[in-house]
Each structure stands twice: as structure tokens, then as C-alpha cells.
Amino acid sequence: MKKKRKGQGLVEFALIIPIFMVVIMGVFDLFPLLGNLYAAKQMSARGARAASVWKYDDSQTCINDVNEAVGNPWLWSAEWQLEMIGDCDDTGSLRAALTGDPMTVKIEVTYTPLILGGFGWPPKDTASSWTFTVQTTDQAR
Numbered sequence: 692m693k694k695k696r697k698g699q700g701l702v703e704f705a706l707i708i709p710i711f712m713v714v715i716m717g718v719f720d721l722f723p724l725l726g727n728l729y730a731a732k733q734m735s736a737r738g739a740r741a742a743s744v745w746k747y748d749d750s751q752t753c754i755n756d757v758n759e760a761v762g763n764p765w766l767w768s769a770e771w772q773l774e775m776i777g778d779c780d781d782t783g784s785l786r787a788a789l790t791g792d793p794m795t796v797k798i799e800v801t802y803t804p805l806i807l808g809g810f811g812w813p814p815k816d817t818a819s820s821w822t823f824t825v826q827t828t829d830q831a832r
Contacts, residue, residue, distance in 0.1 A: 716806040723767040724802055724821070730764040731771065731798045731825040737761060738796035739829035742775065757796060769802040776826075797826040 741760035745753045754775060761773055776795035803820045 719806050720804040723805060727764075727766045727769050727800055727802055728823065728825070730766055731800050731823075732827070734761045734764045735796045735798045735825045735827040736829070738773070738775075738798075739794050739827040742777065742794035742796060743829040743831040761796070761798070766800060766802075768805055769800050771798055771800045773798055793828050793830040795826060795828040797824060799824045 738757040738761040741756045742753055745756050757775060758773070764771065774797040776797060777793060799822065801820050801822045
């Protein structure tokens with residue numbers, strides 16, 4: 692005797708579709724996050740390089756050179772903050788060594804997820820954003 696199995700496909704689909712949708716939504720949050728991470732790494736490296744080869748002149752300071760090198764990384768759904776670590780003297784006096792000093796640029800990025808941010812998953816630092824820091828040290832030789 693053959694049993695009728697109507698509705699089995701619908702039940703299986705109903706069980707699988709929520710998992711599939713979470714994966715799709717996760718991709719929409721993961722790719723901008725990875726893009727932001729890559730952009731922050733590149734901007735940090737550019738800023739550290741600009742600071743390490745900076746030479747004193749009256750027209751521009753070390754911090755201005757770093758800001759110009761970093762520019763605007765055009766991060767998606769994120770805010771960022773730049774910090775210099777090292778002897779980047781902006782007073783107009785010469786540094787102890789004009790080149791060869793290790794200079795570090797740290798960029799802190801606060802990323803707000805596009806989709807999964809409102810659901811409280813995956814775990815994050817605050818209710819609606821993730822914060823990560825990228826730091827690059829460069830030394831002119």
C-alpha cells in the first residue's frame with residue numbers, strides 16, 4: 692500500500708529557508724566589514740609611510756602629511772578615527788632624527804552592520820556596532 696506524501700517538500704523548505712536567509716544576510720554584513728578592514732589597513736600603511744619619510748619644512752606638518760596620505764577611505768556604514776603614535780613634532784622644531792624613526796598610525800573603525808545589527812547576533816561590543824583597530828608601523832631606511 693502506497694502512502695501519500697503531500698507537503699513533505701513544503702515542510703523541508705520551511706525548515707531550510709530561515710537558515711538560508713541568515714546566511715544570505717550575513718554575507719551582506721560580512722563583505723562591507725572585510726572591505727572596511729582592507730581600506731583601513733591600506734590607509735594606515737600609507738599614513739605610517741608618510742610619517743616615517745616626513746622631513747621638516749615650513750609648508751606642512753607631519754600630521755598634515757599623514758592626514759593627506761590617509762585621505763578619506765570611504766568606509767561603508769562606518770566611522771573612523773586616526774591616531775599617530777611616535778615623534779611627529781608639529782611645533783616647527785626639528786625632530787631628533789628627521790628620518791629613520793619608527794612611526795605608527797592607528798585607525799579605529801566603528802562599523803554598523805547593515806542587516807544583522809538589530810538582531811543582537813553575532814555578539815558584538817555594543818548593541819548596534821562593532822569596533823576594530825588597525826595599526827601599522829613604518830620606518831624609513
